[in-house]
Amino acid sequence: MPRLPRSEWYDLTRDMNWDLTYVTEDEAFPPQLSNSFGVPAESWWTWDEPYKITYSEYVHNQAGKDAGLFSVNNVVSRSKIFDNLDPGWKAAIIAHYGAIAVAEYQAGIGEARMARFGRAAAWRNMAMFGTLDETRHGQLQTYFPYQALNKEPRLDWAHKAYHTNEWGIIAARHLFDDMFTANDAVSMAIQLTYTFETGFTNLQFLGMAADAMKVGDIDFGALISSIQTDEARHAQQGEPTIKVLMKEGKVDIAQNLLDRMFWRAWKLFSLLTGLSMDYYTPLEHRTHSFKEFMTEFITKQFIDQFRDFGLEKPWYWDQLLNEMEWLHHAYHLGVYYWRPTAWWSPVAGAGPAEREWLEEKYPGWNASFGKYWDVMGENIRAGHPELTLPETFPMVCNACQIPVCTPAGYAAGYLDSPLPRILDFEGRRYTFCSEPCQWVFEQSPDQFKGHLSIIDRFLGGVIQPPTIEGALAYMGLSPEEMGQDGTNYAWAFEGHPAPAAERKVG
Amino acid sequence: MTTETGSGTDSGRVKMVGPVVRGLDSNLAEAVITAIEMDNPDADVEVDDQGGYIRIGLPNRCRMTRASLEDALGRSFHLHQLEPSLAGFAGRMKLDDDEVVWYLERQD
Ligand SMILES: [Fe+2]
Ligand SMILES: [Fe+2]
Numbered sequence: 001m002p003r004l005p006r007s008e009w010y011d012l013t014r015d016m017n018w019d020l021t022y023v024t025e026d027e028a029f030p031p032q033l034s035n036s037f038g039v040p041a042e043s044w045w046t047w048d049e050p051y052k053i054t055y056s057e058y059v060h061n062q063a064g065k066d067a068g069l070f071s072v073n074n075v076v077s078r079s080k081i082f083d084n085l086d087p088g089w090k091a092a093i094i095a096h097y098g099a100i101a102v103a104e105y106q107a108g109i110g111e112a113r114m115a116r117f118g119r120a121a122a123w124r125n126m127a128m129f130g131t132l133d134e135t136r137h138g139q140l141q142t143y144f145p146y147q148a149l150n151k152e153p154r155l156d157w158a159h160k161a162y163h164t165n166e167w168g169i170i171a172a173r174h175l176f177d178d179m180f181t182a183n184d185a186v187s188m189a190i191q192l193t194y195t196f197e198t199g200f201t202n203l204q205f206l207g208m209a210a211d212a213m214k215v216g217d218i219d220f221g222a223l224i225s226s227i228q229t230d231e232a233r234h235a236q237q238g239e240p241t242i243k244v245l246m247k248e249g250k251v252d253i254a255q256n257l258l259d260r261m262f263w264r265a266w267k268l269f270s271l272l273t274g275l276s277m278d279y280y281t282p283l284e285h286r287t288h289s290f291k292e293f294m295t296e297f298i299t300k301q302f303i304d305q306f307r308d309f310g311l312e313k314p315w316y317w318d319q320l321l322n323e324m325e326w327l328h329h330a331y332h333l334g335v336y337y338w339r340p341t342a343w344w345s346p347v348a349g350a351g352p353a354e355r356e357w358l359e360e361k362y363p364g365w366n367a368s369f370g371k372y373w374d375v376m377g378e379n380i381r382a383g384h385p386e387l388t389l390p391e392t393f394p395m396v397c398n399a400c401q402i403p404v405c406t407p408a409g410y411a412a413g414y415l416d417s418p419l420p421r422i423l424d425f426e427g428r429r430y431t432f433c434s435e436p437c438q439w440v441f442e443q444s445p446d447q448f449k450g451h452l453s454i455i456d457r458f459l460g461g462v463i464q465p466p467t468i469e470g471a472l473a474y475m476g477l478s479p480e481e482m483g484q485d486g487t488n489y490a491w492a493f494e495g496h497p498a499p500a501a502e503r504k505v506g
Numbered sequence: 507m508t509t510e511t512g513s514g515t516d517s518g519r520v521k522m523v524g525p526v527v528r529g530l531d532s533n534l535a536e537a538v539i540t541a542i543e544m545d546n547p548d549a550d551v552e553v554d555d556q557g558g559y560i561r562i563g564l565p566n567r568c569r570m571t572r573a574s575l576e577d578a579l580g581r582s583f584h585l586h587q588l589e590p591s592l593a594g595f596a597g598r599m600k601l602d603d604d605e606v607v608w609y610l611e612r613q614d
Contacts, residue, residue: 005603006603007602007603048603050598050599050600051599051601052601052602053586055591057584058587061586061589061590062589064590065590068530068590110556116514156538202594205528206559206594207556208560209528209529209558209593210529210556210557210558210559210561211558213529213557213558216559218530221529221530221558222530225529225530225558225559226526226590227591227595228528228594229528229589229590229591229593230591231594232589232592232593232594232595233589234530236599239598287556287557289560300519300522300596301594301596304521304523304597304610305594305597305598305610306597306608307612308597308611308612310612321516451609458522464578
């Protein structure tokens, strides 16, 4: 280690910016891979990260993080822990691994793009650490589930999910391709490292870590909170990128990039984290409601940060607050009803005690969403669980790729109309779940117009045979992998004592 | 004070800044709290222990020096070694050899 204080040599060793003479700037930094938004090269060289770290410090820290994590992992033995986990918590972690593990490797592709096409040496250096970070996250989150594969074959979806056309994965892939796999380095610094990692990943990786510790799944809690320490560092690529854009008068560009990705991240995380926190985590171990975590991490912590850079709340802020009241309740109903299309077994989370909690956290829940669960409970108790299963498919949004839930939002009193939004564009009809989703599409229609949602594929003859069975096979779901009621309908009998013989359902 | 979800304007809400420490590192978390209390004698330090993470915050500006942290830990410590325990933070962060500051500048 050098004897000089780091601050006296760091900037000098970090900065290796080149005056290009043999090639043009566009050849070295093609706009498709690195959009300068008209900012000149020398201005990008003022890029200065707030969180400085040398390579030797990086390696030292990362080795220590893994040593700590694996000492926990060795002690608790994933495979034994798994037997004792609550079915709801199992649903949450199986959903997590499928949705996240391979996406981490893809985030590594994004970081590697910034490590080459970031427009300042300092930035490329941070992104190089980010590339190594994301590789670590991909490896850890495929290895940890692998350890319990003998208990739960669906943990294989940690690796398999992104190689399928399961509907939730189509949605996640659509989002992550937009955010990093197919994004340019400059937009990515705002959309991946800033909007997503400074903002939304906290919900799933810290919020769920809090719940994991209460549940007693120390292994998972240690894993995801350790991952988040990497994110907290490499997310710092956002701030200096925003600063350069702001200094060059590009505030509208920075705001637009933020607004587009903020909404998209909200949609996917209300699906993943919303269900996990408010329905899958066992009631006695819940720390906060999803809405409370959203308030803590997003509508306070994150908004304070981006406003400090001179950015403002996205234009659809009121719609975000509106959806925070109801959207994930509608998603949960949908995922439960269409459970054969999920690679985890959702629990209803709608027994009497859970319903009381939901009513307390979301006043009006019983009168709006509770009534659907009343009907499903009655059908199950009457010996007709098949009535709680789907015969058709819902409409899907052509932006977020998640089923359109406007009828549920309308019925619950949160929307003025149950209808989706329709856009006719270049001879094709597109459907959207919300005004911001349509706006996202219209910001960049050439990018999105050719994509077929799962329902477009179903109606367009891509999925054969065009039946529920055909669609499930298309999604990569064998009968053994399809989601079932995670508690084998026990929730429907809570508070409804019934003779044991009558409880043979499913 | 506006509503919890921050609807409408946020002006008037006290903006809290400071580190979010991993719950598994409780020794370090304790030392960080002690050091922050030492380095910000005029502020009330809020500690919210969520098990999986511990949020430490005070209004607008939160400073922690290497010297105070070393005092609290009773051993030498480089500030970059915080990273394995630093799962996040509120506000913006400035880190150099001798101190780390979490801060927000905007007044409204
Ligand atoms: Fe990651
Ligand atoms: Fe990341």
